[in-house]
Amino acid sequence: MANVLITRFSALGDVAIAVPLLKAVATAYPEDHFFIATQALMAGLFKEAPDNLKVVPVDLCGTHKGLPGMFNLFRALQPLHIDKVCDLHAVHRTYLLGFLLGWRRPVFRVNKERKARRRLTRRQNKALKPLTPALERYRKVLAHAGFVVDEAALLRTLPAKNWYMAAVQERFGAKEGLWLGVAPFARHEGKCYPLEKMAFVVADLAQRPGYRVFLFGRGSEEEATMKAWKEQYPSLELPVGGDLHDDLQLMNCLDALVTMDSANMHLGSLANTKVLSIWGATHPLAGFAAWNQPTSNQLQLELFCRPCSIYGKKPCYRKDLACLNLLTPERVIDFVLEKTKR
Incomplete structure (x- = not known):
């Protein structure tokens, strides 16, 4: 049984992309516990998540603002006894948090394909080739951490049409x-x-x-x-x-x-x-x-x-x-x- 921290502080759309993956992983690995560190606003996305997937609210405008705030968040995470870190954000704040947590824990980080992005958006000679979908990039991070799910598992997280x-x-x-x-x-x-x-x-x-x-x-x-x-x-x-x-x-x-x-x-x-x-x-x-x-x-x-x-x-x-x-x-x-x- 592992306690896994997933970091994706913002933006709303990026967190939403990760929701079916995190729900599917939590369902497939019921003995493990998953904690998604994100802004409190996003908690509504996880209201019907499995019991072993919890939201850790992050206050980027207050307690957890800037690099000093990451030290506060690091201290707040200690009672969770995190075993692995999956960084789906890969920004300065999560790099620092990963460094603090990674002293004795493995950290798995998303590849943002920054060079490919620059080739795609440059003014001249654009490389019009599809980049890896964001959901697939996130799935690779979880897979490297040992949590593998397929597309069928992701689709099972969707509500039936007109369910509500x-x-x-x-x-x-x-x-x-x-x-x-x-x-x-x-x-x-x-x-x-x-x-x-x-x-x-x-x-x-x-x-x-x-x-x-x-x-x-x-x-x-x-x-x-x-x-x-x-x-x-x-x-x-x-x-x-x-x-x-x-x-x-x-x-x-x-x-x-x-x-x-x-x-x-x-x-x-x-x-x-x-x-x-x-x-x-x-x-x-x-x-x-x-x-x-x-x-x-x-x-x-x-x-x-x-x-x-x-x-x-x-x-x-x-x-x-x-x-x-x-x-x-x-x-x-x-x-x-x-x-x-x-």
Whole structure:
């Protein structure tokens, strides 16, 4: 029996990618204990995890802020008697924590393929070859630590479609027609379809007979934008409040979820719903496409400058963000209608 620490502090999407793997590993190895060190916000992703998979909350803005905070976290982890460390983050903080914990313990660390990323996103002579999917990179780390699971085990972690319908209908009433989720936000401009264009898309879909549109977003700015849209189109649904588990339950009952290359894209996959993703500066080749989703559900423009960024935070060197601005609202609407037709 081993006590295994897994570190992945952020971001939400990256933690979401790891969820099916950690659930599958914990199920396959019931005699071992697994601890995922991540921000408290992510705890909702693990509400239905096996009993031997626990969340260790990490406060990156307080107790565990910066390198000194990693010493605090190291001390807090001592009662867990960690035997192995699986670092799925590979940043300065987790390197330090791994060094402290690795004095007498093996540490297994993810390979981020940084050189391949640079070749993929360079301006000239891009190496347009697929990088290892993030979930597969994580799986290799756990396998090196002695915990091997196959794709079938990962798929068994998914809830059945409409599994949470009873709870969701208590919140939103009986399901009639087509339920469509729209998650229009992303952390960086290079991944976010312009909101004025998305407003046109949302307005069109919300007014179509038989369509019920749910908006997803967290944060004060996002909620303000969604409330402004709802004032214009009262039929829109704003499922604000609750935690990530509540979002997953609703997503599980949707017919489809329209997202950016964002955390909600990965949450939709966790909820076992159809995810329709819109791509800009980033690219599925980088290994962050939604798991268990067909490539035909990805909408993107093939431009010579794409991809220019792995995470979407680099400024557009063309200054026009053509990858998103040239994508018309009409094309997005047609894409959604095609993928949701019955």
